[in-house]
Amino acid sequence: MTAAARRGGWSIALWLAGLLVCGLLVARTSVTADLSAFLPRSPSATQQLLVDQLRDGVVSRLILVAVEGDAPDRLTGLSRALAARLRGNPLVAAVENGERTGRSTDGAYLWTNRYLLSPGVTPDRFTADGLHAALQNDLRLLQSPAGMALKQALPADPTAEILRLTDRMLGDTGGPASRDGVWVSADGARALLLVQTAAPGFDMDAQQKTLDFIRGAFGEARGPDGSAQLVMTGPAVFSVQTRDRIEADATRSSIVATALVAGILLLVYRSLRVLALSLLPAATGTLAGIAAVGLGFGAVHGITLGFGVTLLGESVDYAIYLFTQTQPGSPAHRTLRRIWPTVLLGMATSVVGFGTMLVSSFSGLAQLGLFSITGLVVALAVTRWVLPSLLPDGYATERPARLAPVLTALTRGAPALRLPLAAATLLSLAWLAFQGPAIWSAELSSLSPVAAADQRLDEALRRDLGAPDAGHLLVTGAATVEEALTAAERLAVPLEALARDRLIAGYESPAHTLPSQAAQRARQAALPPPDQLRASLAEALQGLPFRPDAFAPFLADAEKARTMPLLTSASLDGTSLKLKLDSLLVRSGTGWTAMLPLRGVTDPQALAARLAGDPATQGATLLNLKEESDSLYRTYRQEALTLALLGAVAITLLLALALRSFRSLVAAVMPLAAAVVITMALVTALGQTLTIFHLVGLLLVVGVGSNYSLLFERPEPSPALRERTVASVAIANLCTVIGFGTLAFSSIPVLHGIGMTVAIGAFLCLAFAAVLGRQHLAELEGTGHG
């Protein structure tokens, strides 16, 4: 007895020390919520580009802001006031609301360097003939109202290079609608702003700070009695919202589930101490799971956390088995010794199932796997070595008098349902076969935790703003920046042909903001020396009504451009064009990648065919972001499916090895298989398409369910114990269904999917274990109740 007590003492000390270490680790672990945590670790080159774009690309840094709910004049005033407050803050890389002040540094860059930037700078352009043609065009422009705005630039820019540059930037839509020089939606009901954050999209804390700052600035600009509202969307807004919502949902689910489970356990055991003890393994397991994930991955994903709370559902079972099956007059450690092989085997099946997820290239799945395995092992260890020492001496539970007869009657009647069950399983299989691949969601967005309403708002604002959507990119790579820019410039000819043929509306290129050194040198060479240019200009002016001295500024600027140092990326410092360049020209591995986003792609197939057939686009890849991300997702799903099947095979092998009887194996596996099939059929019949997370849920069903069928399958020494076993399994199952059932009410699609799958599946496992179990009916009927 003293030896046992000492051993118990050591166990408790070890446990407490473990708790402390885990607690410290958890405190250091940060929670992330970006979707990219659920993206691959070792993708292909194009997939890596996609992942980078999602994590850190220019699109991930955009916040779309709308101000609505007041008179139009007030809205435009608020837009100006808000933009003024945001500009210059280090959190904000750029603010655009249509005001031209916001682009003044950009405008200055374009204006000063127009002769190096414009593709119109060719030797022909600056001959007497070329200049004459340009001046004639200027005359025409002067006659139109547009001339009023353009004529200021004319003396220094008669060839209208700046017009060419701004045209190229605006595209042919002319930008969003505006009112008083500020962007508004087409119906004028909201003023619009585009904010580019300085922090990358995946830096949630910085994004959160930026959003709070924008809200604060808006509050100041509006004052306390304004009626205007601030609306924000964009990837950063979604990630932050999602993180908050996942945390809120996980917290709520865990509180509700814990309260319900505690209520049931209290009802069953009628002891607060036992209640606390039964939650101990689950709590320790959860803590250890989070610590393990933090240690292995650096951060824990919110979804892992939300999922993990429900691990309570499985790990609380161990304590329930122990307590419910401890009869008066027989100490708890004897119960433990009796049920240990079965429970251990049940845990091992779960661990094997989740173990396959560890090797997933989908880091989110690997996190879930590590979390579950650690949690389960720790929970069982605490049940085995810590709980018995903490139980009061001579602890035992009463015979579950009210529950037991009902359950016994139910289990006795259950086998009558074998035929209907077989029919239901066959029907479900037929339904799944009939649905075919349609039961699987094919889109990456199915993993997106963003609510549909938010997605609609985002689309509306994007339409209003003409903001870039995740569409088509032409990607080309090279060893150096110069080569990458040259490669991008080579694509200009085929792309302009595509634009003429209306296959694309336009395109952007890093070479638009920073031409290659070679192109810049060629443009400098196209500008004639001062005397020659003066002579050509004089000749060109003949017969035109311009004042002879009108273009003196042009001669000066051309000479300056001809001899100025070439532009480098440092020349862009301080402009928002710099950010644009950085997003379109990125370092990838040892080389550089130039990205050319295509606007207004109407017929992707025709576009792909044209690009494939054009020798000028050799070496460039057309990347359809939506299609690429969906195919990426399908790859994962395929992988997850393979892993799940492998897991199922491994579980079956493990059970076969442990049970060493074909009949026992069939009896253990059959309920699980039937439950999985019918759950899948039910969930899809309820209108859901299955995602990776449903697969995870099914793995969990198999893990939990194997415990039930093993316990049902095990011959018991006495009917009284049999009765307790049935009761313990029923209580455990109820707790699992409650744990996951609360998750099914989450608004996050992922949590909802897992919750529903496991709640349904776990219940079916128990029911089917009862229906299909051999039950040792003879024993029960022969001896009656003890």
Add this chain to the structure above:
Amino acid sequence: MISGNRPARRPILAALATLLLAGAATPSPAAEPWGLEDLFARLKQVGSSSARFTETREVGLLTAPLESSGTLTYRRPDFLEKRTLRPQAEILRLDGDRLTLTQADGASRTLSVSSMPEIQTYVESIRSTLRGDVPTVMRFYEVVLEGTLQDWRMQLTPRAEEARRIVQRIDIAGRDASIRRIELLQADGDRSIMTIQPDPA
């Protein structure tokens, strides 16, 4: 530029014209007090109209004024087209917020009027007058109206400082519900005068 071409109104116009011809010097019977509201109420009744124009632009960069001519078309509420026929064919079309300039060779350029205050200042002076839109014209300009309904002159001074840096003043003159002359005075001294001959309806 634009005369009412609704059949029902023509007899009245004819009567007024007769009156004017009969004795422009004598105060007309309609000399009761009138203002912007009355004028714009009349303009508001015009659904669509067309006219010819000749325009003279004096630009500091040039040694001689630019002359051009063509046609104008208006359709309520937001459509306005200026088709220049001489010296080069060119179409300037205003449809809602979109201003499109199409040149003879088919090249076209579109811009959002409201994003360029100096252009908007010019465009709104004509459009809000044609629409009879008092709130808009008051929002953009300080308005001084003089003369009589049969011979009015409206002086528009941009309210926004940004716009005043480009456009100093716009003078619009007309008879009844038709605009006959638009003079634009720019801050740098350049100016343009457009005279308008309504098409016989």
